[in-house]
Amino acid sequence: MDLVFRARRVITPDGETACDVGVRDGRIVAIEPRLDGAEVIELGDDEVLLPGLVDTHVHVNDPGRSEWEGFDSATRAAAAGGVTTIVDMPLNSLPPTVDVAALEVKRKAAEGRAHVDVGFWGGIIPGNIAELRPLHEAGVFGFKAFLLHSGVDEFPHVTEDELMEVGKELVGLGALTIVHAEDEHSISEPGPDYESFLGSRPGISELTAAAGVLGVAYQTGARMHVVHLSSQEALSVISAGEKLKAPLTAETCPHYLTFTSEEIADGATQFKCCPPIREAANREELWRALGDGRIRMVVSDHSPCTPELKEGDFATAWGGIASLQLGLSAVWTGARPRGYALTDVVRWMAERPAELVGLERKGRIAVGCDADLAVFAPDEAFVVDREKLHHRNPVTPYHGRPLAGVVRRTYLRGKEITGSSPFGELLRRGQA
Structure with a gap:
C-alpha cells in the first residue's frame, strides 16, 4: 500500500467498524483489520473516518x-467542510451552461x-432542446430547469x-433532469418583512409544481x-411517485433542517x-x-x-444561502439529538448524491472507490x-451559531487538501 488509514471508527456502506483502509494510486484497494503501508495515518480516539x-x-x-x-474559494470551502466532489449549477455564471460552447467556457474557468x-450540470431554457444531447455527450451530469423565474x-x-x-427528449438518453419546483401562479409579491416573504411563497406552490414534475416523470x-x-406539503407528491413507481426523487438542504421561520x-x-425556510413543525416533517x-x-x-x-x-435582497463549508456540521448537529447516526448522515450527504449522478467511485469507503476521505x-x-x-x-445565516462536529483533514485520492496547490479534477459523466 502507498498509504494506510487506521481508525477505530470508519463509516463504510456496511456500517461503522474499526479497520484499516489501504490506498494505492489514489484508490482504496483493501479494507482489513490490519494492513501494512509505506505511510500509516492513525486517527485519534475522537476521530471518525468518513467518505x-x-x-x-x-x-x-x-x-x-x-x-x-x-472556483478557488468555493472548492477551498468545500474541502474545509469534508466535501471532495461538487457539481456546479448552470446558472449565475456568465454565460449560463446551456450549450457546449458555454460548458467549455466554464471548464476553462475551473481548470x-x-x-x-x-x-457540471447543463441548463434547460426555452428553445435549447436541441442543445441537450450535445451537452449530454460532452459529459454534463444532467440538466437543471426552473418552473418560475430563476x-x-x-x-x-x-x-x-x-x-x-x-422529458420525451431525455428519456432515451437516460439523462437526469433536476427541477426548481415552485409554481409561478402560486407566488405573490412579498413585502419587506420575513412573514410577508414566507407568505408570498407558500407550501402549496411547491406541491403544485412537484405534482407537475411527477406527471412528466410518470408519463415519459x-x-x-x-x-x-x-x-412538507410537497412530500405527498414524493409519496405518490413511489406508489406509481415513477422515476422521481427529492433532496433537501441543511438550512431547511436547521433554521425555522419563527427565529428569523x-x-x-x-x-x-427560495423556497423559503418554513416553520418548526415543517422542519420536523422534513427530518422524518x-x-x-x-x-x-x-x-x-x-x-x-x-x-x-x-x-x-x-423583498429586494438576493435569495441564497452560503453554507458549503458548514453542511456536514449543521446536519450532524440536527441529526444526533433526533436519534440518527453518522451512517445516516453519510448516506444522505455522500452515498446518495454520488448515486444520483452516477459517480460510482465517489461517496463510499469501499474497495475500488477513490480515496476521498474526511477526518471528522x-x-x-x-x-x-x-x-x-x-x-x-x-x-x-450560520454566523454565531454553535455546531457540533469538526472536519480536521480532508483527502482527495489519498492526498491531503491543504489549499496551497489545487489538484482537483474536472469530471465528466461516466468518468468516475
Missing part, C-alpha cells in the same frame, strides 16, 4: 460573477483552480409543457429530481432563500422524511453573493465565525 461528501447542488458563479464566489473534483434573466424558466417535451419515464424541497427577524436577509427515505439526500444549494446584494429587505471529530463543538470561512464573502 468525502458529494455536493451536487453548488452555485460557483464563475465565470461572470466570480465576485460572488469562484487548475479546483481543490476538489468538480462536475432570479437571473439570462436563465429563463420553462413551462410544464416544455418540461414534458424535455424520464428521471426527474426535485431540488431543495422545503415544504425582519431585516435578517442572510436567511433569505429523511428518516423514512421520502427525501433521499441533503445537499447545500450554496448560493452566495456579495454583501451589497444581501442588503435591504426581504463528531464530539468537538464550535461557534461559526463568518470571517473564518473560506467562502469569498462573509455572509451566512
Whole structure:
C-alpha cells in the first residue's frame, strides 16, 4: 500500500467498524483489520473516518460573477467542510451552461483552480432542446430547469409543457433532469418583512409544481429530481411517485433542517432563500422524511453573493444561502439529538448524491472507490465565525451559531487538501 488509514471508527456502506483502509494510486484497494503501508495515518480516539461528501447542488458563479464566489474559494470551502466532489449549477455564471460552447467556457474557468473534483450540470431554457444531447455527450451530469423565474434573466424558466417535451427528449438518453419546483401562479409579491416573504411563497406552490414534475416523470419515464424541497406539503407528491413507481426523487438542504421561520427577524436577509425556510413543525416533517427515505439526500444549494446584494429587505435582497463549508456540521448537529447516526448522515450527504449522478467511485469507503476521505471529530463543538470561512464573502445565516462536529483533514485520492496547490479534477459523466 502507498498509504494506510487506521481508525477505530470508519463509516463504510456496511456500517461503522474499526479497520484499516489501504490506498494505492489514489484508490482504496483493501479494507482489513490490519494492513501494512509505506505511510500509516492513525486517527485519534475522537476521530471518525468518513467518505468525502458529494455536493451536487453548488452555485460557483464563475465565470461572470466570480465576485460572488469562484472556483478557488468555493472548492477551498468545500474541502474545509469534508466535501471532495461538487457539481456546479448552470446558472449565475456568465454565460449560463446551456450549450457546449458555454460548458467549455466554464471548464476553462475551473481548470487548475479546483481543490476538489468538480462536475457540471447543463441548463434547460426555452428553445435549447436541441442543445441537450450535445451537452449530454460532452459529459454534463444532467440538466437543471426552473418552473418560475430563476432570479437571473439570462436563465429563463420553462413551462410544464416544455418540461414534458424535455422529458420525451431525455428519456432515451437516460439523462437526469433536476427541477426548481415552485409554481409561478402560486407566488405573490412579498413585502419587506420575513412573514410577508414566507407568505408570498407558500407550501402549496411547491406541491403544485412537484405534482407537475411527477406527471412528466410518470408519463415519459424520464428521471426527474426535485431540488431543495422545503415544504412538507410537497412530500405527498414524493409519496405518490413511489406508489406509481415513477422515476422521481427529492433532496433537501441543511438550512431547511436547521433554521425555522419563527427565529428569523425582519431585516435578517442572510436567511433569505427560495423556497423559503418554513416553520418548526415543517422542519420536523422534513427530518422524518429523511428518516423514512421520502427525501433521499441533503445537499447545500450554496448560493452566495456579495454583501451589497444581501442588503435591504426581504423583498429586494438576493435569495441564497452560503453554507458549503458548514453542511456536514449543521446536519450532524440536527441529526444526533433526533436519534440518527453518522451512517445516516453519510448516506444522505455522500452515498446518495454520488448515486444520483452516477459517480460510482465517489461517496463510499469501499474497495475500488477513490480515496476521498474526511477526518471528522463528531464530539468537538464550535461557534461559526463568518470571517473564518473560506467562502469569498462573509455572509451566512450560520454566523454565531454553535455546531457540533469538526472536519480536521480532508483527502482527495489519498492526498491531503491543504489549499496551497489545487489538484482537483474536472469530471465528466461516466468518468468516475
